[in-house]
Amino acid sequence: MSEAMLKARFEGALGAFALNAEFEFPQNGVTGIFGPSGCGKTTLLRCFAGLEHLRNGAFSIDGQTWQDARRFRPAHRREVGYVFQHANLFQHLTVRDNLRFAIKRARAENTGRFDELTSLLGLGDLLERMPGRLSGGERQRVGIARALLSAPRLLLMDEPMSALDLQARQDIFPYLENLRNTLSIPVLYVTHAPEEVARFTDHLVVMREGKVIGAGPTPDTLARLDLPLAHERRAGIAVDARIADIDLKWHLALAKFDGGALWISDAGKAVGERVRLMIQARDVSIALIENPKVSIVNRIPATIRQISRSEDPSVQVVTLEMGSTVIMARVTARSSYLLDLKPGMTVFAQIKSVAMVD
Numbered sequence: 001m002s003e004a005m006l007k008a009r010f011e012g013a014l015g016a017f018a019l020n021a022e023f024e025f026p027q028n029g030v031t032g033i034f035g036p037s038g039c040g041k042t043t044l045l046r047c048f049a050g051l052e053h054l055r056n057g058a059f060s061i062d063g064q065t066w067q068d069a070r071r072f073r074p075a076h077r078r079e080v081g082y083v084f085q086h087a088n089l090f091q092h093l094t095v096r097d098n099l100r101f102a103i104k105r106a107r108a109e110n111t112g113r114f115d116e117l118t119s120l121l122g123l124g125d126l127l128e129r130m131p132g133r134l135s136g137g138e139r140q141r142v143g144i145a146r147a148l149l150s151a152p153r154l155l156l157m158d159e160p161m162s163a164l165d166l167q168a169r170q171d172i173f174p175y176l177e178n179l180r181n182t183l184s185i186p187v188l189y190v191t192h193a194p195e196e197v198a199r200f201t202d203h204l205v206v207m208r209e210g211k212v213i214g215a216g217p218t219p220d221t222l223a224r225l226d227l228p229l230a231h232e233r234r235a236g237i238a239v240d241a242r243i244a245d246i247d248l249k250w251h252l253a254l255a256k257f258d259g260g261a262l263w264i265s266d267a268g269k270a271v272g273e274r275v276r277l278m279i280q281a282r283d284v285s286i287a288l289i290e291n292p293k294v295s296i297v298n299r300i301p302a303t304i305r306q307i308s309r310s311e312d313p314s315v316q317v318v319t320l321e322m323g324s325t326v327i328m329a330r331v332t333a334r335s336s337y338l339l340d341l342k343p344g345m346t347v348f349a350q351i352k353s354v355a356m357v358d
């Protein structure tokens with residue numbers, strides 16, 4: 001990820017709702033906008049798109065000022081790609097013609113990207129289809145390609161997966177991950193699904209009641225116990241690793257990350273290949289000693305960083321440092337008391353399950 005950061009500020013009232021959002025996000029990479037329903041995520045995207053005009057706002061991109069104290073560039077003059085929950089494709093046009101239409105409206109000659117984007121999003125076999133004959137996931141992929149073919153400077157995605165069923169979401173993820181590794185424009189991705197945050201975003205902005213309550217690189221922000229995400233039942237952290245060894249006999253692969261290594265199911269990745277792993281807090285338990293007499297293969301030395309009560313009084317969330325990597329564990333408050341867990345203690349993280357997500 002590039003270090004270049006963009007700055008945004010949007011403050012003001014829309015009827016009874018007050019937005020107070022100021023944050024930075026990377027010029028390259030996917031920034032998640034996370035928060036409960038009604039906290040202002042869509043309103044924030046609309047401010048970027050120029051569809052809302054709050055008096056007190058500032059945003060510039062690629063040397064163009066879209067808003068400041070004096071200027072406000074109208075929506076039709078902002079090169080923004082917008083992906084919604086439902087892709088509203090032209091029903092009377094084939095997929096190919098829907099995409100051609102977007103190219104015509106592009107700021108730059110963009111035909112060269114047609115083949116690249118249709119292949120990245122797996123649309124090759126769908127080009128002659130009418131939208132009515134696409135599945136929900138296919139329609140969303142077309143919607144994403146259409147947004148990108150307009151050659152935007154900024155891509156806004158407003159819960160693009162929320163209308164899809166679980167299977168369609170699983171199916172579309174690899175395409176999104178492909179895109180993330182290829183795109184060179186900033187993406188703002190609204191979601192309230194913690195696993196989408198962990199899997200897909202590099203940077204994260206957390207909102208509550210119109211305010212930004214935390215922002216930063218995703219792994220750091222997910223592990224902040226003062227923010228609500230770490231306390232979700234499905235809380236988890238993505239860890240970037242590399243395959244270091246394969247155990248053919250037991251069909252396992254060793255994935256090394258900064259601070260340790262994990263045995264995962266051998267999914268055919270070669271030694272040296274990069275993988276992204278997802279470790280959910282509820283799959284991690286804590287032991288004071290290394291215990292070889294358990295079925296859990298992954299037992300990694302770690303230092304307790306922080307311990308926090310959860311909304312559920314029987315549960316505590318513990319952050320564990322392994323080198324520069326931080327993961328979380330959900331343990332019962334009783335175990336935490338009986339083991340006398342304290343920040344700074346060296347323990348063993350017992351990781352029951354690791355999913356390879358990329």
Ligand SMILES: Nc1ncnc2c1ncn2[C@@H]1O[C@H](COP(=O)(O)OP(=O)(O)OP(=O)(O)O)[C@@H](O)[C@H]1O
Pocket residue numbers: 014015016017035036037038039040041042043044192
């Ligand atoms: N133009 C407007 N005038 C008055 N109130 C508005 C306007 N636009 C949005 N709101 C209000 O602002 C609040 C935030 O809405 P917004 O759609 O941004 O939330 P959200 O976080 O995207 O929610 P969800 O996750 O349910 O989509 C809501 O209470 C909404 O009614």
